[in-house]
Amino acid sequence: xxxxxxxxxxxxxxxxxxxxxxxxxxxxxxxxxxxxxxxxxxxxxxxxxxxxxxxxxxxxxxxxxxxxxxxxxxxxxxxxxxxxxxxxxxxxxxxxxxxxxxxxxxxxxxxxxxxxxxxxxxxxxxxxxxxxxxxxxxxxxxxxxxxxxxxxxxxxxxxxxxxxxxxxxxxxxxxxxxxxxxxxxxxxxxxxxxxxxxxxxxxxxxxxxxxxxxxxxxxxxxxxxxxxxxxxxxxxxxxxxxxxxxxxxxxxxxxxxxxxx
Numbered sequence: 001x002x003x004x005x006x007x008x009x010x011x012x013x014x015x016x017x018x019x020x021x022x023x024x025x026x027x028x029x030x031x032x033x034x035x036x037x038x039x040x041x042x043x044x045x046x047x048x049x050x051x052x053x054x055x056x057x058x059x060x061x062x063x064x065x066x067x068x069x070x071x072x073x074x075x076x077x078x079x080x081x082x083x084x085x086x087x088x089x090x091x092x093x094x095x096x097x098x099x100x101x102x103x104x105x106x107x108x109x110x111x112x113x114x115x116x117x118x119x120x121x122x123x124x125x126x127x128x129x130x131x132x133x134x135x136x137x138x139x140x141x142x143x144x145x146x147x148x149x150x151x152x153x154x155x156x157x158x159x160x161x162x163x164x165x166x167x168x169x170x171x172x173x174x175x176x177x178x179x180x181x182x183x184x185x186x187x188x189x190x191x192x193x194x195x196x197x198x199x200x201x202x203x204x205x206x207x208x209x210x211x212x213x214x215x216x217x218x219x220x221x222x223x224x225x226x227x228x229x230x231x232x233x234x235x236x237x238x239x240x241x242x243x244x245x246x247x248x249x250x251x252x253x254x255x256x257x258x259x260x261x
Contacts, residue, residue, distance in 0.1 A: 003080040005031065009072055013062050025056065031081070032088055039092050046240065049170045050247055055091055057251055059084075159183070165252045171195055172228040173248035176241050179210055179224045192228060206230060220245070 008024035011017040029052065036051050037043055059071040070091075073083040162181050166174045171192050178185040185192075186207055193203040210223040220241050222234065228244070229237035 005084070006073060006080040009060060009069065013069060013072070024060070028052075028056070028060070028084075031084070035085060035088060036092060039089070039096075046172060046244075049172070050244075051092060051095065053170045053173070054095065054247070054251065055088055059087055059091060162252070166248075169248050169251055172240075173244045173251070175228050176220075176224065176244050177248040179207075179227060180219055180245055184211060185227070196228075196230065198230075202230075203227070 005024050005027045008017075008020040008027070011020035012024060032055060033048055033052055036048050036055070040047060040051075060069050062069060070087050071084050073080040077083045159181060162177065163183055166178055166183075167188075169177065171188060172195075174188060175185040175192055178188075184207070186204065189203040189207060190200045193200040196203065206223070206227045210221070210227050213221060213223065220238055222238070225237050225241040229240050232240065
């Protein structure tokens, strides 16, 4: 069965056709974003963007092993679109399951309990029995993990590579990553302003403020956070920034590992 997305993905994978890739991404946005939104619980646009971007990377890009991307159907598949939606559904479910497990584990971080207790608690939670699960104290989100990963990438001379790969990320991830890497995201200010539905002058102004502090005491300073998240509650905005930075680094980590030492 003829399928425009399938044909464009083949052209991009086999021939590196940039025009076909751009067309495929536009068509996949219309095809996948509504499905992702239905699978999430009251999602914001940021969350939908995150999952769509991750799905593109995981399901549509050429695989280093030489295997075809999972979004491409095999010769025996009669309906490529149905195949893509099935693959997307499995990907989203796996990602949500992973995020739920990770959030559960992070809640126990720093709590003086045996590791097996946390694991047993997760098994009980999945089974729907939370009565015996110990209740850890509220945890405070930390940037220690992403801070260390970003510092490692910069120490290994990958700053230019980060700059080169950043445009492949969704705009909020791109901007917060560049700011935390000490790079100027001004070339993308208009794109961010368009997403935020604000005049570009306001976006440029916040970028200048964020760049003015050359040696910040912490990774996610409020001036940096406020560039992509100017109106949210401060705590929520900082948590959005932490997640976006972590996901940005995860998105490009495999590509960064290919940079020669």
